[in-house]
Each structure stands twice: as C-alpha cells, then as structure tokens.
Amino acid sequence: MSDVLDALAAEIGDAGAVVAVGGRTQYEVGGAVDPAAREVRAPHGIVQHVPAEMTVRVRAGTTVADLDAELAAAGQCVALPSWTGATIGGVLAVGHSGLRRLGWGPVRDAVLEVRYVSAEGRVVKGGGPTVKNVSGYDVPRLFVGSLGTLGVIGEVVLRTRPISAFERWFAGEGVDPFVLLRRTYRPTSVLWDGTTTWMLLDGHPDDVDAQGRASGLSEIDPSTLPALPPHRWSLPPSELTNLPGDGHGAFVAEVGVGVVHRDAPQPRREVAEPIVELQRRIKDAFDPAGRFAPGRMP
Amino acid sequence: MEIVPSLVEDLRAQLAADRVRTEPIELSLYGHDASIVEGGHAAVVCFPLSTDEVRACVRVARAHGRPFTARGAGTGLAGGAVPLGDPVVIVTTKMNRILSIDADERVAWVEPGVINLDLTRALGQYGLHFAPDPSSQQACSIGGNVANNSGGPHCLAYGVTSAHVLAVEVVLPDGEVAVLGGLDPEPGGYDLRGVFVGSEGTMGIATRIAVRLTPNPPAVRTLLVDFLSIDDAAACVSAIIAGGLVPAALEMVTGPMIGAIEDFVHAGYPVDAAAVLLVEVDGLPSFVDDAVARVRDIAQTNGARTVRVAADENERQLLWKGRKSAFGAVARLAPDYYLHDTVVPRTRLVEVLRKVEEIARSHDLMVLNVFHAGDGNLHPLLAFDAREPGVLERVHEAGDQIVVASVEAGGVLSGEHGIGIEKRDLMPRLFSVDDLDAQARLRDAFDPDGAANPGKVLPKGSRCGELQRIPEGVWV
Numbered sequence: 001m002s003d004v005l006d007a008l009a010a011e012i013g014d015a016g017a018v019v020a021v022g023g024r025t026q027y028e029v030g031g032a033v034d035p036a037a038r039e040v041r042a043p044h045g046i047v048q049h050v051p052a053e054m055t056v057r058v059r060a061g062t063t064v065a066d067l068d069a070e071l072a073a074a075g076q077c078v079a080l081p082s083w084t085g086a087t088i089g090g091v092l093a094v095g096h097s098g099l100r101r102l103g104w105g106p107v108r109d110a111v112l113e114v115r116y117v118s119a120e121g122r123v124v125k126g127g128g129p130t131v132k133n134v135s136g137y138d139v140p141r142l143f144v145g146s147l148g149t150l151g152v153i154g155e156v157v158l159r160t161r162p163i164s165a166f167e168r169w170f171a172g173e174g175v176d177p178f179v180l181l182r183r184t185y186r187p188t189s190v191l192w193d194g195t196t197t198w199m200l201l202d203g204h205p206d207d208v209d210a211q212g213r214a215s216g217l218s219e220i221d222p223s224t225l226p227a228l229p230p231h232r233w234s235l236p237p238s239e240l241t242n243l244p245g246d247g248h249g250a251f252v253a254e255v256g257v258g259v260v261h262r263d264a265p266q267p268r269r270e271v272a273e274p275i276v277e278l279q280r281r282i283k284d285a286f287d288p289a290g291r292f293a294p295g296r297m298p
Numbered sequence: 299m300e301i302v303p304s305l306v307e308d309l310r311a312q313l314a315a316d317r318v319r320t321e322p323i324e325l326s327l328y329g330h331d332a333s334i335v336e337g338g339h340a341a342v343v344c345f346p347l348s349t350d351e352v353r354a355c356v357r358v359a360r361a362h363g364r365p366f367t368a369r370g371a372g373t374g375l376a377g378g379a380v381p382l383g384d385p386v387v388i389v390t391t392k393m394n395r396i397l398s399i400d401a402d403e404r405v406a407w408v409e410p411g412v413i414n415l416d417l418t419r420a421l422g423q424y425g426l427h428f429a430p431d432p433s434s435q436q437a438c439s440i441g442g443n444v445a446n447n448s449g450g451p452h453c454l455a456y457g458v459t460s461a462h463v464l465a466v467e468v469v470l471p472d473g474e475v476a477v478l479g480g481l482d483p484e485p486g487g488y489d490l491r492g493v494f495v496g497s498e499g500t501m502g503i504a505t506r507i508a509v510r511l512t513p514n515p516p517a518v519r520t521l522l523v524d525f526l527s528i529d530d531a532a533a534c535v536s537a538i539i540a541g542g543l544v545p546a547a548l549e550m551v552t553g554p555m556i557g558a559i560e561d562f563v564h565a566g567y568p569v570d571a572a573a574v575l576l577v578e579v580d581g582l583p584s585f586v587d588d589a590v591a592r593v594r595d596i597a598q599t600n601g602a603r604t605v606r607v608a609a610d611e612n613e614r615q616l617l618w619k620g621r622k623s624a625f626g627a628v629a630r631l632a633p634d635y636y637l638h639d640t641v642v643p644r645t646r647l648v649e650v651l652r653k654v655e656e657i658a659r660s661h662d663l664m665v666l667n668v669f670h671a672g673d674g675n676l677h678p679l680l681a682f683d684a685r686e687p688g689v690l691e692r693v694h695e696a697g698d699q700i701v702v703a704s705v706e707a708g709g710v711l712s713g714e715h716g717i718g719i720e721k722r723d724l725m726p727r728l729f730s731v732d733d734l735d736a737q738a739r740l741r742d743a744f745d746p747d748g749a750a751n752p753g754k755v756l757p758k759g760s761r762c763g764e765l766q767r768i769p770e771g772v773w774v
Contacts, residue, residue, distance in 0.1 A: 052537075052644060053539075053645060074540075095484065105461060108489060108492055109457060126733065126736065130708075130709055132449060132674070133710045135711040138447070138460070138496050141493065144489060162542035178402070182402060185513060185582055203582060234482040234485065237483075238400070238481075257483050259483050269486070274474040278470075278476070278488075281746075285739035
C-alpha cells in the first residue's frame, strides 16, 4: 500500500527546497514560494472506500471532483470544496472551506488520518482510520491550513457524508439574513451581499419546502447565484452586520460562518507574540532547515 | 519527594492560603482520578480562581523546578490527571463561571471548571445545547472535555469536542497567556486550537473556552430495537450507516448488561435479548418521520425481534436513563469494574466483540458491553471484585489484549477517554518510531522543558535523548 508513498518520499529526499503542487487553484495563498523550490506532486487514486464505514482512504493528488464522482456511486461525498481541478492535498493544505460550511462544517473536521513525507524524507502518519479517535496528538488538524510548510501530504483518510437527496436554493431582497439564520433550522448556506439574501436548504422535500416558504425567499436556479469576489476575509460572524458602508466596497458574506468574499484583501491582522513564537517553534520542529514551501507563511 | 516549604509559601503568597492544600488526605485524593491507575502523588494542590492565578501557579512551579498537572473534575478514565513527578496539581473546579452566552452568535465563553451538563441546562432557555455529552456529563468539566477531546453518544452526528471549540485561552507551560483559535472561521496560521484540544494537559492549561452552541432539534424520536443475535444487531448498525442515514445516536447493549440495566432502571429493556440498539433520530419533522420508518424497515430486514418507538418524552428519557445508568447498574453484578475504550471499523464490530468475549473468558473475568456502535467505539467493561487476590493483574492483561485485538482489526487505541498513562505504552502498537517522534516534536514546541503533565500520552523513548521522569512503581 505504501509503495507509492515511499516513491514520493524518495523523490522528496532529505535535502533541498521543495514545494507540493496540487491543482494550483489557490497556489498564491500564504505568499510567493522561492522559485528555486523543486515542485513535487502527490500520487493520486482512491486506495479504499468501504461505504458502511463512511470513510475513504485516498491519495492526496486525487482531485476532489474525481473522488466525489467515485463516492457518488455509493450515495456519498466528502465535505470539501470542489473547485475545478483542486486536489485533496491542496484543499487540505489551504484549509479554506466552500459555501456549504454552515451545514457541512470546516474542512479540518473532515480529516481522520494523514500520511505525509517529513523534512527527513520519511513517511509519517498522524491520526487514525476510524471516525472517532483520540490516540495521540491531533497531527491531521495541524496539517489542515499549514500550506505545505510542515510536510508533503501524500495520503489521507477522510470522513464521507451522504449526498443530500434533495436541496434547493432560495433568494430574495428585504429579508434580514441574521434573523433568517436564527429562525431556520440548520440551513446549509446563507449568503448576503447587503441587499439580497440567498439560502440553501437540504433534507426531506417537505421540510425544505416548509422552511423555504417560511423564509420569505423564493426558489431560484443556482446558476443565478452571485459571482464571488476574489479575496477572502475571515470575521467573527457577529461583525458581518457592519459590512455595508464599511468603506471596503462590495461583498458576499457567508452568514453564520464569517467568511466574506471581497474585491480587496483583508488588512493584515495583528498576531500576539506568544502565538508567533508557537508557530515558529512548530515550523522549526517539523522543518528545521526550512525546506518546505520557502517564502510561504500560513 | 518531600514538600518543600518555600514552594507552598510562594504559592500561598499568590493564592489565598486555604486554596493551597497540603493535608495528606488531600494529596492522596488528588493522586488519583476515576481510573484505576495507581502511583500518582501531588506535591501540593492549588485551587486558582482566575487566569492570573493559574499563571501564578505555573510560574511558581517552574521557579521551583517542579512540573504541574492540571485537573478538572477528575472523571478521566485513562489516568490523564494522575500526578507524576511530584507536580503542583492545579485544580480548575473553582473556575466554574459561564462568562457569556451569545444566543445569536451561538457562542458561549466558559471557564474550564463549568460542568458539562450545567452548561447545557443554562442554554435550555435559548433552545441551544453543548453537543458533546460524555456519559459523565453530570460531573465532568468543559476543561476536561477539551483536554480529552471528549465524545458521547450524540457525537455520531454532531462530532466530538474539537468540532465544538472555537477558541481557548491557555496558560502555556512557560507561564505566557495566549488565545488559540478565534471566533472567526479562518484565524490563520497553524491550527493551534486543534492541536491543543485533546492534548491531555501536556501543552498548557485552558483558562477560558469559547464553545460553539448547537440548536435543539425541532423533532426527536428514540427507538429501542432488540435482537436475538449480536451478529444481526451489528449487521443492522452497518445497514443503517450504509443506508445514508446518520442517526443522532446509535448505541448497543449486549448480553447480561441488558438485564443489569433493567433491574436497575426498569425501563422495559427486553432482558432475554442478545443485543439491543438504542437509535435516536432528530431534525425537522418530515425527515424524522421518514427516518423512523427507514430504521424500522432496516431493523426488520436484519432480524430485529421488536422495534419500540418511544411514544413521548417521558418514555424517551426512560430509555436514555437505562443507557446512561449502565455503569451504576454494574455494581449489582460485581463491586469493581474496569471500563475500556477502543474504536474498530464499524464493519468489524462482531468479530472484535467475539474476540473480547474470548479474552475475558480466558482471564476468568466477566465482560459487559454497552457502547457507541454507530461509530465503532467499543466500551468493554470488565467486572470484578478487587478483593480477590491477583485479579487486578488479570484485568490489566485482559485490557491490554482487548486494545491489541482492536488495533489488529484496523482500529485505534482510544475513541474518547484518551491515552493518559493507561495506554501510553501501547502507543507503539499504532504509531511507528517516526510517527511518535513527530508527536514528541509537536509537544516540545509547546513545552520544551517537559513541565506540563509529564509522563502522559507519549511512551518513553518517543524522542532521542529524552529524560522523562516516571517514578518507580507506576503501573496501570
């Protein structure tokens, strides 16, 4: 099973700058990587999927779309965003969630086990294959959002979820998205641009219908959803009420989540000194020579 | 090691004198937790009231070259709060205030000593609850839940503690205070919050915790399904999961445990069944009605003898009371018990349950099973009488063999109780030298001097040249 991971480890070796490349859908996140870094790609393919376990072992170079297509045969999917061409390894390394985070949870909660190649060129495992596990430290969560700066993710075990049998988007103007969020039981997504509110519901058709009617919104074709501006802000959900007229222009906000899509990047936030120090020590512990994605900061 | 008077004096200079305790009976009490791990000893026991006082305790301990061990309610079952290396024990039970509840934002800030069930009770008026519900929820603290990444029956659908903790204010092992994570969805940097949750007190002490609150479901139905064969019950579990239905909870009770519960609670559990499943579905009304019908169909297809749907909230509560009283019910069968916690792939439940029976039989022990079947989380309970000479050795040996059998079936060491001391030396069964080295590096990044809860989680030899002090005579 680990032959392909051993091959990846051999390719990465124990010296020289290296950067893992996936689908390049979010390659710029965290800053420019030293162009001298050698590009490596994780292997692809599904290793094992047992539907009754609701888990899948998959190599990190597999695209999310390919994985979802395979899982669909068993009525399952993974709770990861499936931007065109995005790989499992890339989506996990970046850690950004998709528009269904309100219902699906963050990317970090989808990962059960990670196998990565370390700075010493060794294959290392963190976590475990079962849906519940507290054996040892939570290395998988450390790797989600680490932007490839701690090791190269080669293979993971992901939790799967049932594909929603029925889902509908609703939209309308003049509906307060914050009141809507409180009134609606577990919507999958609520979006707001200051004027229009959109909501995604899934579940039993009668429930979707009842909650949709109560919302004051109208059913829409999902192709009419707003285009998302390119930059991503992260705000406490309670602060989203301040977005209109905050001087930073247009937005599409994920209500209840706090991700806001805007035209300009989020101003850099102050990080407390003990946090900076912990981040530095973790980086030094996993990659003392600074081999992985030099130049990039998570 | 004897108590150094100046250590106590320095602690008393920071905390009120009556919150720095050295009476032998207290030192002995705080040398134990709810596990059967022996060999712990507290140098001194402190009861801080604030983040500043926790920081003062850590700094005094460090100035005296002492490690420190944090402790919540002491309900841990893996020895995580058993003090090794004569540490300063820092008990957070007096830090028990709910600091804020934001019902709109669905976030509460709590101190670590808040009892799990007290939080959920305080949230009732808002139609919200804290989803992790360990069986000890009447006694265990949120700080302890964070340390152990605790679970509970409803984690099947809602996820374990890590999924419900947004941010943690922590006193780090060097006495600095930092907030890990944040209320915003993508705080940036490495997920220090995710690393801290489940670190069993080895990376610092949580002093304030921001927990995510979950809306109460509009409809809930609970079913009791009984089977004449454990195989059929396990097949039913697999069929429910594979059928795309994720119940809120899916619990199994087998064999003599059913009778013990029934004698204790009189909830109408069928005492002649080989296995019963407690299945709960929640959500919106049409989904719940549909799910009840589907569970009934799947159960009948898989050989269920009867399917009982709780008619009202009273009956539902009674069925749950049976499940949650299981450990109390065991007292009727034997004076002592050792509760285990492993996880296996859900498709291998039957095979491992049989193996567990075999292991118990070969050690002349009674085993009872009541567990979270939906996520493959076994809780074999070895019942015994500690007065019987030599029985503890057999209990420990059987326990180790149960863990090994679970790992050999593709499972893991612990689903929700943690590693602590109990399973520390079994870690190499699951992790290679390189895997353990990576975990040791992560721990050292938080605690380079090994001052925070030493002797837990990682076995000796996890890193090169380590000098982890584990006292003679410690055993589990």
